[in-house]
Amino acid sequence: MKRCAVLLADGFEEIEAVTVINVLRRGHVDVTVVGTNERELIMGAHDVEVGVDEPIDVALDEAWDAIVVPGGVRGAQRLRENDRVTALVRRLYHERRVIAAICAGPIVLSAAGVLKDHAATSYPDFKDEVHCREYREEPVVVDGHVVTSRGPGTAIAFALELVSMLAAPAAAGEVAAAMLTQAPPMRARSV
16 A cells, blocks of 8 residues: 655645545555644644644655645645755655645745656646746646646545556546546556
């Protein structure tokens, strides 16, 4: 079973985080919620708390198949300013693991320097902070092992794309059917 770390800091966007966690677990991906503070709960942008499975200090030394950075302005800014977070993103990028971010989350990938050779997207307000090879205004952009998405309304499509990459396209199709939505399009995989 593939392992995925979902990074959270206070101010994260709840729809994006919980959707990714839920959909990946439905797709039989082992998801660990990684927090950047010492508390067991992280407060979302709209006052929804999510429990933390382990702190960033523990996650730094673990093997991961993927890392996901949800948006939320304050949450993404806090993740971007955390040297341990950007170090983990860089390490997994160089290991060719799946690197994914949604909404404001791509600013974290940009700060880690991993978007410069990739096409990417983000919430429109963060376009100027996402330093990538090519900025696209598509709901989900997959470029090699880097996946980015636009915002809360694209969270299910984003999460299903991750299931497709980490489990299998068939698994994404099964999860999508059970959720009464569409699976991501089939594409050549380089991961």
